[in-house]
Amino acid sequence: MKIFLLLIVKVLLRSHTCAEDAVFGRIIPSRLQLFECESVSFTCEDFDDSAKFRVLRKTSSKVSTCASNWGMTKDSSCIIKHAYQEDSGEYWCEAQDQRSSNTVSISVTENTICSAGSVILESPTPPVMEGDDVTLHCRSKRKSSNFIADFYKDDLIGSSSTGEMMIHNISKSDEGLYKCRISGAGESAKRYLAVSERHKDSDVRSDQVNVLLFFLIKIVTISLPATLLVFVLRRAFGKQASKHDDTLTSTE
Template sequence: MEVRALCIRMLLTVLVLLLSAQVQHSDCHKADASFPRIVPSRLQFFEYEFVFINCDELSFFNETEWRVMRKFDDRKTICNVKWEKTGSCNITSTFAGDSGEYWCQAKGKTSSIVNIVVTAGPVILESPALPVLKGDDVTLRCRNRNKTTSNLKADFYKDGVLIGSSSTGNVTIRNVSQSDEGHYKCHISGTGESAESWLAVRVRPVILESPRLPVVEGNNITLHCRGRNTFNVTVHFYKDGILIRNSTARNMTIHSISKSHEGLYKCNISGTGESAESWLAVTVSPTLHEEGQSSQHHSSKLIIVWTTATCSMALLLLLVGSCGKHRDMDESVTTTAYYTLSTDCFSAPRVSSCNALSICQYHRTFK
């Protein structure tokens, strides 16, 4: 029975993890739900490459019929003539003539436009097809049609201004902001230059409010998940990428926090999006820390005092022993030398004084 209960618990855990992964997967494509999905996720292609465009993940397209539209040479045409939800725009071998604007349309509803570039030239810039979220890191890659090595020196430009060079052909923009939005291109010396592509930046729809300063151990803290139009929704909280709690109240309280709670936290609002990760730092209580330091300092002082006392006592015993030995020698010699009988006191050598008893006192020191 115990084995069966353990198996059931393990099965339930696996199911929960799979459901969590499914939620994450479905929300990943909704970073900006008003754009068509492009595979591979970039805006520039060499000729004879394939590109796949569809609209089945747009949040406002609940219609059963939709189609991919495109515009080039000022002409609007249907990319796929089928009015089916499974229909998509599949270009198995691209040509320069396939360059243009693409968007989704369904019964009067129109998505945002993406501008795809197909070139016969030797260089393209790989940049995200969809808008990137503020605070994320974005990598731009410069590709040479005839060279796949990683040792590829390339220059990168934003709005016509050089922003950096790379020996690997890649450049990463850390923590992107609205100021990073613009037209980007790259240039490979002796090979050529890519076309320009627009990099769009969107404000993240979900924000996790968490303490910026380290939290003292033993305190309670509350994490708040904020999003636009988030009423009657379920919020998922994660620590180090693992789901730790679901909440309909959009907040999570950690009681009596400890070092084990330290880590990267984020939240996900179903149907809206996901926040950036925030580091939660936990520190030891200053009082306990000071007490520990004081105790350690007091112990150190005791050790020093004990060591000093022991050494002093040992030294004292050595000195006393040494003095006692010398004293015995001096007393013995002095007794012999101090009271020396002489028949003629003044004829005795090194005599300093004599008394009436003709006892001579020597001042010579015997060691």
């Protein structure tokens, strides 16, 4: 009898847990194995209408949310248009109250068509000076007039349909490793962009100007009193000479 009651309790608990899971939701991937440059989508299903949810993932780098820098959201789905090996990892749905759905593991296999080398990132030849406007070019060996280029410095910093991205008024904080991706073509190798400080040259010139001004001021402060003294003395001697001449004239 006891065994029968225990079995009933287990069945009830399992059905209650399943009911909760069904209400909470689950994540459904469109595929688990894919090659680079292929697309994959994740859908959050069976969520309570009042529950707000999002798709998260854990890769070798960190835990992040969809649309932060690796995917795009559409309705209740997260879509990666062109997956790469670094997109391999664990994915799940999470509600606003931090309850999590089941977790699925995605594996992305290298594709020679998408390997680095078919895409290159062109940056200006050094030196790049602070305050300059710098243009990055993302180019592919494949000739295409219709493509999207994504530019990265750690994370995504911009996208372009022309393959070009401009950094206005560049500063030392923009210095670092850059790379780009072209949809369906691949990813470039990382390229270091060095930025030189412009104020060093201006400081040298400013010091030179300051030295010249110092000497000019010294010359003026020394020569001006001397010039005034000479002028006063000449005037005084001129008056005395004039009086002396007048005295001689009257005597004669």
